[in-house]
Amino acid sequence: MPPIQKKKRYSIAEAKDQLTRIVHEAEDGATIELTRRAEPVAVLISLQEYRHFSFQKDEFWERLRAFRKKIRSGAYLQPGDLEALRDPTTGRTFEL
Numbered sequence: 001m002p003p004i005q006k007k008k009r010y011s012i013a014e015a016k017d018q019l020t021r022i023v024h025e026a027e028d029g030a031t032i033e034l035t036r037r038a039e040p041v042a043v044l045i046s047l048q049e050y051r052h053f054s055f056q057k058d059e060f061w062e063r064l065r066a067f068r069k070k071i072r073s074g075a076y077l078q079p080g081d082l083e084a085l086r087d088p089t090t091g092r093t094f095e096l
Contacts, residue, residue: 009033012041 008022008030015022015034022044026032032044067081 007031007033009035009040011035011038015044 008025010018010022010032012034015032022032026044026046029046029049031049033040034042034044070081071077
């Protein structure tokens with residue numbers, strides 16, 4: 001994952017005129033804040049960041065339920081059973 005960049009801010013009018021460049025900035029790791037009348041109204045982030053924050057939590061709980069069901073049924077653990085529970089994505093980078 002690219003290093004976290006500072007948050008960038010654009011008005012919606014600016015974003016309409018420079019959408020391609022702004023999307024590239026988001027793909028490179030920038031968090032883009034969109035404003036209307038100087039008030040933040042939306043955020044543009046990369047697809048990778050979106051996936052990290054959205055559906056992976058549900059996937060973890062579904063894998064955990066399946067794991068618990070297997071244990072309750074008396075089945076023996078197989079190699080890789082615990083690996084299926086681990087979130088394969090890395091954490092976010094940050095600066096102090």
